[in-house]
Amino acid sequence: MIRRMDSGFVVRALGALAHESRLAIFRALVVSGPPGMAAGRISSKLRIAPSSLSFHLKDLAHAGLVQSRQEGRFIFYSANFDAMNGLLGFLTENCCEGSACAPRASRSTRHGGKS
Amino acid sequence: MIRRMDSGFVVRALGALAHESRLAIFRALVVSGPPGMAAGRISSKLRIAPSSLSFHLKDLAHAGLVQSRQEGRFIFYSANFDAMNGLLGFLTENCCEGSACAPRASRSTRHGGKS
DNA sequence: ACTATATTTCAATAATTCTTGAAGTATGGA
DNA sequence: TCCATACTTCAAGAATTATTGAAATATAGT
Numbered sequence: 270m271i272r273r274m275d276s277g278f279v280v281r282a283l284g285a286l287a288h289e290s291r292l293a294i295f296r297a298l299v300v301s302g303p304p305g306m307a308a309g310r311i312s313s314k315l316r317i318a319p320s321s322l323s324f325h326l327k328d329l330a331h332a333g334l335v336q337s338r339q340e341g342r343f344i345f346y347s348a349n350f351d352a353m354n355g356l357l358g359f360l361t362e363n364c365c366e367g368s369a370c371a372p373r374a375s376r377s378t379r380h381g382g383k384s
Numbered sequence: 385m386i387r388r389m390d391s392g393f394v395v396r397a398l399g400a401l402a403h404e405s406r407l408a409i410f411r412a413l414v415v416s417g418p419p420g421m422a423a424g425r426i427s428s429k430l431r432i433a434p435s436s437l438s439f440h441l442k443d444l445a446h447a448g449l450v451q452s453r454q455e456g457r458f459i460f461y462s463a464n465f466d467a468m469n470g471l472l473g474f475l476t477e478n479c480c481e482g483s484a485c486a487p488r489a490s491r492s493t494r495h496g497g498k499s
Numbered sequence: 500a501c502t503a504t505a506t507t508t509c510a511a512t513a514a515t516t517c518t519t520g521a522a523g524t525a526t527g528g529a
Numbered sequence: 530t531c532c533a534t535a536c537t538t539c540a541a542g543a544a545t546t547a548t549t550g551a552a553a554t555a556t557a558g559t
Contacts, residue, residue: 288399
């Protein structure tokens with residue numbers, strides 16, 4: 270499911286990560302790998318009130334950065350590595366081509382239309 | 385001058401980029417390279433009201449993602465590639481280590497299937 | 500000094516996001 | 530069924546962020 274990298278998705282994903290709690294949640298999910306972590310465990314581990322956590326997880330999920338699966342009474346959340354990879358690719362290509370950022374990669378002179 | 389990559393900076397930088405106008409501004413500055421662009425030119429090019437633009441540029445500057453220099457009556461803004469590089473490095477290292485994300489070494493040399 | 504240009508700051512408002520207790524939904528076990 | 534656990538949604542206020550006209554600041558040229 271290769272997600273088209275329009276600026277709408279990028280803005281949403283950046284916004285989702287642009288919050289102390291959500292960045293911490295995402296980092297914890299990255300560390301926990303594909304199996305992910307149950308919501309309750311994230312809540313106790315990061316000391317975030319359940320309802321706040323739910324709010325933030327919903328935001329991350331809506332941005333496409335995390336996904337969930339139910340397992341018994343638990344809901345496991347896990348990082349969407351493809352989405353993060355896509356975001357990083359976009360930032361590298363679109364926000365880093367002018368100078369030292371990219372190691373001498375595409376010097377694309379074509380910037381047709383806004384996405 | 386190497387900036388410490390604490391989550392405070394990261395959250396601020398992500399937040400600065402997490403807005404349609406600011407992302408567009410930053411992308412334009414990246415394309416314009418080290419010389420950057422005068423505020424008025426950004427304003428007319430992106431159709432952003434001067435006072436709004438000022439507000440957003442201040443946010444980007446405060447996040448360390450852009451810098452300004454005065455040249456006569458004009459104020460030129462330019463992207464801070466080091467900061468962007470640092471942000472990308474943080475994201476790659478801290479938010480992508482669990483699975484398929486970037487192979488670190490060859491990141492950004494080529495990304496198949498952009499928009 | 501005066502005028503025009505370039506940009507920022509102010510101020511008031513509008514819009515969005517965050518937080519959390521309480522109530523609601525869902526699952527599993529006795 | 531009843532109860533406990535796991536998690537989400539609701540609601541309403543608090544906090545933050547965004548927008549923009551008008552006023553202010555700064556530089557350049559005359």
